[in-house]
Amino acid sequence: xxxxxxxxxxxxxxxxxxxxxxxxxxxxxxxxxxxxxxxxxxxxxxxxxxxxxxxxxxxxxxxxxxxxxxxxxxxxxxxxxxxxxxxxxxxxxxxxxxxxxxxxxxxxxxxxx
Amino acid sequence: xxxxxxxxxxxxxxxxxxxxxxxxxxxxxxxxxxxxxxxxxxxxxxxxxxxxxxxxxxxxxxxxxxxxxxxxxxxxxxxxxxxxxxxxxxxxxxxxxxxxxxxxxxxxxxxxxx
Numbered sequence: 001x002x003x004x005x006x007x008x009x010x011x012x013x014x015x016x017x018x019x020x021x022x023x024x025x026x027x028x029x030x031x032x033x034x035x036x037x038x039x040x041x042x043x044x045x046x047x048x049x050x051x052x053x054x055x056x057x058x059x060x061x062x063x064x065x066x067x068x069x070x071x072x073x074x075x076x077x078x079x080x081x082x083x084x085x086x087x088x089x090x091x092x093x094x095x096x097x098x099x100x101x102x103x104x105x106x107x108x109x110x111x112x113x
Numbered sequence: 114x115x116x117x118x119x120x121x122x123x124x125x126x127x128x129x130x131x132x133x134x135x136x137x138x139x140x141x142x143x144x145x146x147x148x149x150x151x152x153x154x155x156x157x158x159x160x161x162x163x164x165x166x167x168x169x170x171x172x173x174x175x176x177x178x179x180x181x182x183x184x185x186x187x188x189x190x191x192x193x194x195x196x197x198x199x200x201x202x203x204x205x206x207x208x209x210x211x212x213x214x215x216x217x218x219x220x221x222x223x224x225x226x227x
Contacts, residue, residue, distance in 0.1 A: 043219050
């Protein structure tokens with residue numbers, strides 16, 4: 001079946017460091033790709049999305065590019081802040097008319113001052 | 114606009130009992146989906162309702178069921194609870210049925226089965 005694979009965490013960084021969280025997906029059809037973020041005690045909220053190959057999603061300094069050739073959608077940020085500490089989920093929505101979203105296992109990010 | 118509201122926030126039930134969780138989507142959203150989040154399995158899709166019809170279903174046993182009302186509010190029911198059903202149950206709504214629209218999540222209901 002469809003799957004999304006994320007790098008395991010936790011990822012621990014110092015403030016202002018560069019962040020990359022890897023995400024790869026199964027290439028069935030033409031899925032839309034998403035990054036969601038979950039802060040402690042809350043539900044998920046959309047961080048960014050890309051709906052077709054070569055699209056770049058961006059928000060709050062985070063970026064991710066839909067790479068069809070490598071089936072990847074890596075999340076990057078040039079300079080992380082303590083407030084970015086959260087769990088990040090990569091997700092794909094199925095194509096072909098079926099909404100059966102698949103989420104990665106989540107990557108915990110801890111940013112130290 | 115008010116966000117997605119889930120009630121109750123916390124619930125403790127005994128094995129063998131049943132439970133009903135409620136979700137009120139963002140006003141105007143017709144799609145409501147449910148997810149189970151556990152440390153071991155991550156976030157797993159349960160089912161999606163659109164205009165009162167279950168449109169998609171994940172790989173969960175029949176003990177997990179749901180419904181959607183004409184005002185788009187949705188309920189999820191779990192019968193004959195097992196210890197392994199302890200999880201955070203998240204509900205999300207989307208404004209259309211298109212695949213490229215994002216989901217807006219509620220804060221979840223934390224279910225503990227003892």
